């Protein structure tokens with residue numbers, strides 16, 4: 001992730017998609033947040049499939 005804004009040099013505490021000081025879009029962070037969201041969705045789908053398999057095997 002980007003720790004400092006490349007435009008104004010503001011230190012960024014979190015993984016923010018936009019600089020809170022100057023409003024510059026931080027592409028690297030936007031991509032990182034998207035990847036994390038996709039990973040979360042994939043994990044949820046895998047867990048759901050596992051639950052269905054466990055329930056199906058019990059019936």
Ligand SMILES: [Zn+2]
Nearest residue numbers: 005008019022
């Ligand atoms: Zn900035």
